Amino acid sequence: MRGDSELFEELYPGLRRFAAATAPREVDPDDLVQEAVARTLRQHSLTELDDAGAYLRRAIANLASNHRRGFARWRVAIGRVGRTEEGRMAEYDSDLADLLRVPPEGRAVLYLVDIEGRPYAEAATLLGISEEAARARAARARRRLRLDLEGEQS
Amino acid sequence: MKDRDLEGRLERLATRGSPRGADTVLEAAQARAAGPPATVTTLRRLTPAIAVAAAVSLIGGVAIARSRDNGPQIASHPLSTVPGATTTTGPPEVSIPTALIAQSRLLPFSNCGALTSYMKTKALQTVSAYGLPGAGGGMYVAAGGVRSSAGAAESKDSATAAAAPTAAPASSSLATTDNGFSMTNVQEAGIDEPDIVKTNGNYIYATNNGDLFIVSATQPKIVGSLKFGNVNDLFLVGDRVIVFSNGGGGYAMDDRAVASSKVAGPNAYNPQARITVVDVSNPASPKEVSHVDIDGQYISARLVDGVARVVLSSVPSRVGFVYPVDGTPAATTAAFEKNKQTIQATTAADWLPHMTVTSNGKTSTDRTAVACDDAYRPPQFSGFSMLSVLTIDPKNPAAAKSTSVAADGQIVYGSATRLYIATTQWGQVQPMAGGASQIMAPTNPKTLIHDFDISDPGQARYRVSGSVRGTVLNQFSMSEHDGNLRVATTDGDESFVTVLADQSKILGQIGQVGGLGKGERIYAVRFIGPLGYVVTFRQVDPLYVVDLHDPTKPRVVGELKILGYSAYLHPVSDTLLIGVGQDATEEGRRAGTQVSLFDVSNPAAPKLLQKHALGQNTNSQAEYDHHAFLYWAPKQLAVIPLQEYGQQGPGFSGAIGMHVVPTEIREVGRVAAPAQYYGISRSLVIGGQLFTISQGGIKASTLDTFAERAFVAFPQQQPQPYDGGGGVSPGSPGQTEPSPPSADGGAAR
Numbered sequence: 001m002r003g004d005s006e007l008f009e010e011l012y013p014g015l016r017r018f019a020a021a022t023a024p025r026e027v028d029p030d031d032l033v034q035e036a037v038a039r040t041l042r043q044h045s046l047t048e049l050d051d052a053g054a055y056l057r058r059a060i061a062n063l064a065s066n067h068r069r070g071f072a073r074w075r076v077a078i079g080r081v082g083r084t085e086e087g088r089m090a091e092y093d094s095d096l097a098d099l100l101r102v103p104p105e106g107r108a109v110l111y112l113v114d115i116e117g118r119p120y121a122e123a124a125t126l127l128g129i130s131e132e133a134a135r136a137r138a139a140r141a142r143r144r145l146r147l148d149l150e151g152e153q154s
Numbered sequence: 155m156k157d158r159d160l161e162g163r164l165e166r167l168a169t170r171g172s173p174r175g176a177d178t179v180l181e182a183a184q185a186r187a188a189g190p191p192a193t194v195t196t197l198r199r200l201t202p203a204i205a206v207a208a209a210v211s212l213i214g215g216v217a218i219a220r221s222r223d224n225g226p227q228i229a230s231h232p233l234s235t236v237p238g239a240t241t242t243t244g245p246p247e248v249s250i251p252t253a254l255i256a257q258s259r260l261l262p263f264s265n266c267g268a269l270t271s272y273m274k275t276k277a278l279q280t281v282s283a284y285g286l287p288g289a290g291g292g293m294y295v296a297a298g299g300v301r302s303s304a305g306a307a308e309s310k311d312s313a314t315a316a317a318a319p320t321a322a323p324a325s326s327s328l329a330t331t332d333n334g335f336s337m338t339n340v341q342e343a344g345i346d347e348p349d350i351v352k353t354n355g356n357y358i359y360a361t362n363n364g365d366l367f368i369v370s371a372t373q374p375k376i377v378g379s380l381k382f383g384n385v386n387d388l389f390l391v392g393d394r395v396i397v398f399s400n401g402g403g404g405y406a407m408d409d410r411a412v413a414s415s416k417v418a419g420p421n422a423y424n425p426q427a428r429i430t431v432v433d434v435s436n437p438a439s440p441k442e443v444s445h446v447d448i449d450g451q452y453i454s455a456r457l458v459d460g461v462a463r464v465v466l467s468s469v470p471s472r473v474g475f476v477y478p479v480d481g482t483p484a485a486t487t488a489a490f491e492k493n494k495q496t497i498q499a500t501t502a503a504d505w506l507p508h509m510t511v512t513s514n515g516k517t518s519t520d521r522t523a524v525a526c527d528d529a530y531r532p533p534q535f536s537g538f539s540m541l542s543v544l545t546i547d548p549k550n551p552a553a554a555k556s557t558s559v560a561a562d563g564q565i566v567y568g569s570a571t572r573l574y575i576a577t578t579q580w581g582q583v584q585p586m587a588g589g590a591s592q593i594m595a596p597t598n599p600k601t602l603i604h605d606f607d608i609s610d611p612g613q614a615r616y617r618v619s620g621s622v623r624g625t626v627l628n629q630f631s632m633s634e635h636d637g638n639l640r641v642a643t644t645d646g647d648e649s650f651v652t653v654l655a656d657q658s659k660i661l662g663q664i665g666q667v668g669g670l671g672k673g674e675r676i677y678a679v680r681f682i683g684p685l686g687y688v689v690t691f692r693q694v695d696p697l698y699v700v701d702l703h704d705p706t707k708p709r710v711v712g713e714l715k716i717l718g719y720s721a722y723l724h725p726v727s728d729t730l731l732i733g734v735g736q737d738a739t740e741e742g743r744r745a746g747t748q749v750s751l752f753d754v755s756n757p758a759a760p761k762l763l764q765k766h767a768l769g770q771n772t773n774s775q776a777e778y779d780h781h782a783f784l785y786w787a788p789k790q791l792a793v794i795p796l797q798e799y800g801q802q803g804p805g806f807s808g809a810i811g812m813h814v815v816p817t818e819i820r821e822v823g824r825v826a827a828p829a830q831y832y833g834i835s836r837s838l839v840i841g842g843q844l845f846t847i848s849q850g851g852i853k854a855s856t857l858d859t860f861a862e863r864a865f866v867a868f869p870q871q872q873p874q875p876y877d878g879g880g881g882v883s884p885g886s887p888g889q890t891e892p893s894p895p896s897a898d899g900g901a902a903r
Contacts, residue, residue, distance in 0.1 A: 005180055012176035017168035030174045037183035096170075099163050107167075115164050145160065 004046040008037070011046075011053050014116075018057055021111040022064040025100040032067075036060045054126050057112075061127050064104035098145060106141030109134050266502035266526035273470075273505045277497045277538065283489035285475025286538055335371075335840040339724075339783050341629055345568045346457035348398060349781045351836045351847050352390035357437050358838065359395055360847055361385040362868040366397060368437045371840045374854050374864040380432060380440045389457045393435040394443070394548035396462050398452045399428040416488035417476040424471040427452035429464055429544070431551040444513035444551045448523055448544065454629075456568035461611045463573050464544040465566050468507040473500055502526050506558070507540050513552045524558040530616055531560040539563075541575060543606050543614040555613040559604055567632035573606040573614060574639060576626050599625050601643060603632070603654070605661055620654045620661025630723075630780075633681030638664070638705045642679040642688055649676050651686055653705040665706040670698050677735065680723035685757055687731065691719035692742055695735070699757045714760040718748055721777040724785055724792075726814060729755035730763075734776045734783060734794055737767050746772040747796060749812060751819050766812065766819040771805070772798045775835055784837040789857060790814050791822060793837040793844065809834040809846045811860055823860025825853060828867070 012033070019029035019036075036059035037046075046052045099107070105127075112123035113134075124134035263269040280286055335355040340347045351360040357377070358369040364385050368378040382399055389396040429452070430445040450468025457463075476492050478485035502522070509523040523542060542558035563575040578599055601622045606614040624643030626632065631642045639654040639661060649670040654661040670676075671690025678689040686700035686708075697720070699712035717740065720733025733750040747768040753761040768774075775782035776794040784793040792812045798805030807829075811822040827834050828850035836847040843863065844855045851867035 005177070008180045009176040012179065013173075016173045016179075020170050021164055021168040029171055030179055034179050034183045034186065037180060038186035041183060041187035095163055096167055099167055107164075110160065111164055111168065114161050115168065142160070 002047065004041075007046050007052060011056065014053065015056055015060065017115075018108075018111060019060050019064070021115070022061055022104045022108045024064060024068045024104060025097075027064070027067050032060055032063055035063055039063075057108075057126055058128055061104065061108040064108070068104050102141045102144050106137045106144070109138045110141050113138060261531055263526050263529050263531070269505065269526045269529055270500060270502045272531070273538070274497055274500060277473075277500075278494060280538075281475075281490070281493050281497055283486045283493065284477045285493055286470070286473070334788060334842075336784060336786055336838050339780055339785070341567070341633075341780070342569060344458070344570060346389060347781070348387040348389050348396075348455045348457075349836070350385075350387050351838065352388060352395070353838055353840055353845075354390060355840055357434075358840070358845060358847075358852060359388060359390055359434070360852065361388060361397075362849060364399075366395065366432065366440065367868060368434060368440060369852055369866055370437070371843075371845065371854075374852070374866045376866060376868075378434070378436075378438045378440050380442070382430070384428075386452060389455065389462055389548075390434075391457065391460050391462070391548045393433065395432040395434050395440070396455075396457075396546065396548055397428075397430040397432060398455060398464070399430070400425065400452050416479055416482075416485040417492050418479050424449065425451055425468075427466055429546060429551075429554075431546070431548050443548075444511060446509055446511050446544070446546070446551070446554050448509040448542070448556075449507035450540070450542070453563060454566040456566065456573060456608075458568065458570055458608060459611065460547070460549075461608075462546045462548065463568065463606075463608050463614055464546060465563060465573070465575060466507070466542045466544060467563055468540045468542065470505045470538050470540070472508070473497070473504045505538070505540075507542060509556070511552055511554065523556045529558055529560065537561070541577070541604070543573060543575075543608075545608075545611075545613050547611065553612075557606065557614045557616055559616060561602065561604065563604070565626055565629055565631070567629045567634075568608070569634040571607065571609045572617070572634060573608050574632050574634075575604045575606070576632065577602050577604070578625055598623070599645065601626050601641070603639070603641065603661060605639075605656065618656055618661050620663070622650075622652045622654070622663070624650055627676045627679060630679045630681075631676070633686075635681065635684065635702070636705070640681050640686060640702060640705075640708075642676055642681075642686065644671075644675045644690075647673045649674070649688065649690055651688065651700045651702070651708050653702065653708055655705070665702075665704070665708045667700060667708040667710055670700075670710065671696055677719045678721050678723050678733070680725065680731070682725050685754075687723055687754070689720045689723065689733070689735070691738075694742075695719035695738075697733075697752065697760055699754065699760055701757060712756070712758045712760050714752070714762060716750070716762055716765070718745070718765075720750055722780050722783060724780075724783060726785060726787070726790075726792075729753060730814070730816060731760075732785070732792060732814060734774060736773070736777065737765075746770045747774045747777065747794075749792070749794070749819055751814060753816070763816065764819050766821070768796055768810065769798060769805075772796055775833070782835060782837075784839070785814075786839045786857075789839075791839075791857070792819075793846075795834045795837075796824075797833055807833050809837050811844070822858075823855075825855050825860050825862070828853065828865065 015033050015036075016029055019032040023029045023032045033056075036056050040046065040049075040052075040056060040059060049055045102110075108127060109120075109123055112118045112126060113120060118126070120134050120138075121131045124131040127134065129137075263272065277286055335353055338347055338349045338352065351358060353359065353371065356371060358371055360367050360369060361382075364383045366380045366382060366385060366388070367376055369375065370377050382397060384399045386398045386400055388398065426447050426449055428445050428447050431443040432440050433443050434440045448466055448468075449471065450466040453465040453467050455462050455464040473496060475496060476489050478489040506522040506524050506526070506529065508520050510520050511518045523544070524540070529540075537560075539561065540558050541561045541563040542556045544554055544556040546554045561575075561577045563577045565576040567574045567576070578601060601624065602619060603622065604619045605617045607617045608614050620639075622641045622643050624645030626641060626643055633640045637656065641652045641654060643650050643652065648668055650666055650668045651670070652663055653665040655664045670688055671692075674690035674692040674696075676688060677691045677695075678687075680687045681702075684701070684703045686702055688698045688700060690696055690698070694715045695718050697714040697716075698710050700708055701711040702708045718736050718738040720735035722734045724732045724734070726732055731752040731754050733752060735748060735750070737745040737748040739745055745767075749766045749768070751763040751766075753763050774794045774796050782795050785791070786793070790813055792814050793809050795808070796810045797807050806824070806826070808824055808826040810824050813820045813822050825834065825844065825846045827846075827848045832848040832850040834846045834848045838845040838847070839857065842857055844857050844860065846853050846855065849868070851865055853862060853866075854864040855862050
């Protein structure tokens with residue numbers, strides 16, 4: 001019977017990609033994966049879970065949105081004292097920077113649907129939200145990216 | 155139709171950075187799962203564990219042994235790859251050694267069990283027959299030791315009005331058309347610092363003999379007062395005054411624990427600080443709204459956007475240690491064993507500070523000020539002290555919330571969004587003869603700097619930490635600019651300016667310049683925009699100008715050597731700097747207070763425009779407390795306190811005003827203190843008048859000539875059967891000076 005490390009080795013590339021697509025720009029994707037796994041391991045071993053990949057994706061998505069709210073407050077405070085964050089954004093091309101401005105919740109749906117090719121219903125189940133909510137998040141994200149393509153990929 | 159563009163961008167986003175690999179991530183996660191939770195602490199949602207006070211605690215330096223034995227403890231679960239590399243959007247690309255991260259990152263406790271077990275382990279390694287160094291026993295010899303108590307316990311009867319104001323009403327009004335007034339001289343504009351006097355232009359709120367007095371600035375007289383007995387300093391926020399007091403708590407003795415004829419105690423001093431919010435909407439009748447009593451010593455505070463952040467340092471004084479009744483080995487062993495048993499029996503509540511909130515006359519039950527999982531410790535042992543940041547909104551003081559870290563903290567610097575607390579790393583614990591132990595000052599001292607996010611008006615949050623070689627002098631040694639923290643330190647015989655950047659996991663060093671003042675130590679620092687001014691001294695005063703435009707490459711661009719030194723630097727314009735310090739002989743002997751005017755328009759060539767010596771054997775409180783310095787820009791007027799101790803006894807005592815223009819410093823006038831031994835400690839400008847504050851009272855003078863216009867005497871302290879120590883007791887027996895002017899010496903003397 002395989003253990004956590006074999007299972008995780010298999011899951012890691014996908015989780016890491018999902019975390020990178022979802023994490024706020026200030027958060028290291030590996031930290032997000034690590035935190036999700038650590039929190040999970042406090043309750044269960046990975047092999048105990050029915051679908052560890054789905055479980056960890058949801059944990060990553062939740063952590064990403066928690067973190068994003070914290071950073072949003074921080075940015076507001078920084079803005080109040082008249083500082084800009086241009087220096088912090090300089091590493092990304094403008095199109096990636098635009099994408100990073102989309103909230104993690106939206107990016108998570110877009111990634112699951114557009115890249116992992118899951119139907120909205122499955123993406124919604126995976127994230128623990130309704131299908132309508134998943135569609136709405138994707139639509140908002142696309143609008144934010146000024147793309148008029150909502151609902152195309154279902 | 156698929157959106158190829160979006161897909162491509164998502165794909166690129168998904169592959170950003172360099173993955174650490176499954177093994178590394180899982181290993182770190184497993185270590186984390188076994189230990190304390192939450193890595194990105196900035197973002198932690200702090201769950202208030204108690205209704206009134208949720209706290210985060212910083213526990214100072216408890217990990218030395220494990221670090222020595224097993225290498226950096228955190229190395230098994232790296233917090234991050236190199237920040238600034240492709241995986242994060244951290245600012246500059248610099249390499250931060252993992253070891254440095256490990257050494258400075260604060261670690262959270264996952265729960266009370268983890269905290270207790272950790273504290274027990276470290277305490278058992280440190281405990282002696284006299285208890286723990288710095289926590290009710292033992293000796294503490296490290297730099298930056300535990301602060302001594304401010305004085306004996308005082309009456310807690312703060313609601314009782316002070317002695318009725320006896321000052322005679324002024325005979326004349328000081329009303330003028332000039333409505334301007336000066337604020338406390340602070341390091342950063344907009345970040346208020348607590349002081350012994352505050353004003354809103356109409357009233358002066360001052361502490362005298364530990365009590366609060368409200369003095370009208372237009373009809374100079376005391377209009378109201380509130381008795382405290384032990385006020386340190388205060389904030390004024392609208393119609394509320396926040397009063398900080400030390401000296402609460404007291405000795406706790408429990409004879410029941412004396413188990414044998416060989417040991418005595420426990421005998422623990424448990425100091426408490428009190429933070430009181432006073433409603434002063436009716437100045438004639440100030441009323442307490444509520445107060446917080448919290449274990450420890452009040453260190454300092456900052457006020458940003460009407461919310462106070464209070465820094466407190468506490469030791470686990472609730473752990474009742476015994477001590478040997480005599481020096482016999484049997485007694486020492488008995489006490490040692492008893493203390494070990496005491497540690498074994500501790501719970502988390504014994505190691506954390508406690509607090510109560512009293513509101514509307516009702517006192518909450520005693521509780522820990524901090525939830526265990528909001529407590530942090532640095533990986534390097536920094537003592538058993540707990541550093542707490544308490545957030546108090548004077549509009550809703552009952553909701554005070556705290557965050558704590560196990561560390562000693564002494565020096566506080568605040569920007570608009572951050573509070574930085576500097577602490578000196580502990581050295582090794584060494585046994586002493588007779589069964590006690592001592593903490594040695596580290597041979598290569600490092601300053602740990604803990605960064606708290608104060609952008610949330612509800613609670614401060616621990617964010618990140620960093621470390622710098624050497625020790626800092628005071629709050630001016632730190633300064634935030636463009637998101638980076640600049641720190642000036644002295645280590646051994648040279649000084650450094652280091653730039654730290656928040657790289658999401660650490661305050662990492664991104665630049666440093668050293669070699670300042672070889673063989674000397676720092677006497678003054680001031681960072682102004684992208685420039686830093688550092689004064690070092692042994693015989694002459696090199697004023698160094700450090701260019702920090704490129705924070706990764708700070709460099710010394712200018713240097714000016716004069717005799718003496720400046721201990722406080724004050725920018726009066728973009729090109730002029732005032733220095734207050736001491737003149738010195740060529741041998742480096744101090745020769746009295748001097749005020750210097752520097753032209754810093756060309757950073758590469760700072761020039762001394764004028765040196766105004768104030769006479770031999772003089773000193774000024776402004777040399778060691780910048781709140782005593784006043785610069786009133788509308789009149790280009792600098793005012794500093796001055797005390798003279800001549801060969802023939804006391805000389806001038808008072809304040810001296812100087813007109814500062816680019817070409818010269820010209821003395822405008824002097825205000826004598828009401829009595830030599832009082833000394834003037836603060837100066838204010840209100841409505842075109844100069845108000846000078848001493849222990850004797852508040853004097854109003856004209857701003858142009860310093861001629862006296864009115865005097866309001868504080869009530870004289872009644873002789874006490876026992877003086878708790880600490881303060882000067884004006885008018886106490888043995889003084890040869892005349893008594894301070896009585897109240898009816900009043901106005902227009």
